[in-house]
Amino acid sequence: MTIELPDTPATRELTPxxxxxxxxxxxxxxxxxxxxxxAELAGVDFFAFQHALGERGIETYTDEMxxxxxxxxxxxxxx
Numbered sequence: 001m002t003i004e005l006p007d008t009p010a011t012r013e014l015t016p017x018x019x020x021x022x023x024x025x026x027x028x029x030x031x032x033x034x035x036x037x038x039a040e041l042a043g044v045d046f047f048a049f050q051h052a053l054g055e056r057g058i059e060t061y062t063d064e065m066x067x068x069x070x071x072x073x074x075x076x077x078x079x
Contacts, residue, residue, distance in 0.1 A: 017043065021052055029058045 005011040005019070014022075024042035027033045033041065039049035053060050 021049075024049065025052055025056055025058060028053060029056075035060070 003019075005014065021042040021044065024033070024038040027041070028035065028038040035046060035049060035053075038053075039046045042049055042052070044052070050060055
């Protein structure tokens, strides 16, 4: 896929690498892709992508994930 950006002051500073990372972070933040897909789209490893999400203040561990983990733990270690 090729994306053409308009030649404006806002886009002149963007390298293809930065644009891919920003797009991946935005898609992850909107719930359109997961972390593994985001890292692949951005062309970085999983941990670098997670770090980029953190730098942008994008949640990487949600309340729903916590609830799922707690349910899984209670099944693994019943009281």
